[in-house]
Amino acid sequence: MTLHGEEPPAGLLLAAGEGSRLGRPKALVELDGERLVDRGVHMLRSGGCSPVLVVSGAAQIEVIGAVVVPNAEWRTGMGSSLRAGLAALPPACPAVIVALVDQPRITSAAVARLIEAYEAGARVAVATYGGKPRNPVLIGAEHFAAVAGGAAGDVGARAFLRANPGLVTHVPCDGVAAPDDIDTPGDLAEFRGQEAR
Template sequence: MTLRGADGPAGLLLAAGAGSRLGRPKALLELDGERLVDRGVRTLRDGGCGPVLVVAGAAPVEVIGAVVVPNPGWRTGMGSSLRAGLAALPPGCPAVVVALVDQPRITPEAVRRLIEAYGEGARVAVATYAGRPRNPVLIAREHFAAVAEAARGDAGARTFLRAHPELVTPVPCADVAAPDDIDTPADLEAFTRRPPR
């Protein structure tokens, strides 16, 4: 799959980590017979993103319907994956929705809400749950460079967002999604007992 210019927001799924506390890469985990990486791509596509890019690192992955971006520096943390993904976006991409592979209760509706906020003028839109900012996050093109510059270690976009609260449009999503993540075997067991939406 090759990258062409995007008319609307692209999707960027960060899926490079080794899952050290879990004991295996999260991208390859299966819930309900579907790998987390495939679920994340489907969520972004169904939410209105195109193209969708997946940043991979610890485990090589092939994903139908997405472009895989290798991150050789994945061991340094999420910041390097965000930088790699932003650098790989197609020319002229107007905005990107960034999601994490280990949050399978994020839904297409949450992604759509961020894109709707962008359509209404938001330049940075963040999904919130009970008033707390989490993921996914939409970033307009004019902020790509600053977000990449601030992305270090495991912070991802958080450093930029905290430094520029005046740019952030909060988008309530608690009624349609949840930011629960899978970090440990106990987390995975909990998700298995209560599958994602």
């Protein structure tokens, strides 16, 4: 429960892509012996989200501690996954934090900062790094329909955020997380090299 006595924000991990440049679905890639999908679920749960939903597509996945939401339209891009995830949230869900499976340096500390901003009154909040908005993103329930309406192709919440800058609370997450993503085998090798250090 949050400070307001209502339910905490849900967590939504978008994990449906096939990883075309990587050569396999990113959700199943392992870093330090842990699948990226499990890592993402743990990050959202540890940060304070409940429940946690995972949108799947290219790979059939089972995840402990999360509800898997299949997206039959995953080939059309991330927008369809965001729409599927928002549609699957519980009716009383007050807000959701959206994260991407291919950003393993996003941490529970970044999620917790977004929840702190939410508890202080923010209805839309975005983690920033070097002042630039990236992920994760928190969206209040009253904006779910508008966000879903702007999610198409490979655009998720970005269209809504750009159209409504006055609603957005920026939450600096420098020093506790990083938005680096794994897109190519080279990216993965670099991540693994840093994990081994």
